[in-house]
Amino acid sequence: MKFTITRRGALLGAGSLAAISALPIGTIAGSHSTHEVQMLNKDPDNPKNKMLFAPHILTINAGDTVTFIPSDKGHNSESVKGMIPDGAEKWKGKINKEISVTLDVAGFYGFQCKPHVNMGMIGLIVVEGDGKLANLEDAKSVKHRGKAKKAWAKIWEEADAAGLTV
Ligand SMILES: [Cu+2]
Incomplete structure (x- = not known):
């Protein structure tokens, strides 16, 4: 990867x-392009929204790189178990460290911040390309707990509404 x-x-x-x-x-x-995701304590557009990835949904092309930037302290980025396509590599960034992942396999990639997943600090990368839909149902059916459950329901709703899941 x-x-x-x-x-x-x-x-x-x-x-x-x-x-x-x-x-x-x-x-x-x-x-190939590189895309940036900020790891933040507070949403600049909505200060009530705490502990987040910005953007929390991104669409990229197969072969593109996503760099997670520790703009605020205390965060990491890691792939969510069961939420990456077959043949893709999982990742696990260290707290406060930038991490870049190059995603070669089309499909849906869930990611989270380990310390704040229970506060709903999660995100979705949609990698466009052949076979993109292959892991959609598997990714959608992964069970989540606490606020992450609500946050994932919302993300899938947003992804559906944006036409990313067809
Ligand atoms: Cu975090």
């Missing part, structure tokens, strides 16, 4: 030099 380019580079390295030089380097290095 991470270091796709490096891995691809390693694979190419096993081939012939002619094959490497024939490849348009720009299309390998330049075609």
Whole structure:
């Protein structure tokens, strides 16, 4: 999942030099985007809303990278068990540390902040691409507790309303 380019580079390295030089380097290095998610104590747009990821839903393309930024202290980002596509790698960031994940497999990725999941600090990444819907029902059917349960119901509702689940 991470270091796709490096891995691809390693694979190419096993081939012939002619094959490497024939490849348009720009299309390998330049075609993917990076997206940022802030980890916050308070929503700048609604101060009553505490402990959150901003944005809490994002849509990206397969191969894009998401960087979680510890704008406020005390947070991490980690994937939620049962809420990533088959073949995707889970992640678990350290508290107060930035973490970047490159998501190569299309589908639905749930993430959470371990210290604040019970306060509803969760989020959803929708990776567009072939086979995107394969893990939708599995991801939706994962059981959650406390405020996370309500927060996930709300996120799926938002994702449905935004047309991200079709
Ligand atoms: Cu948190």
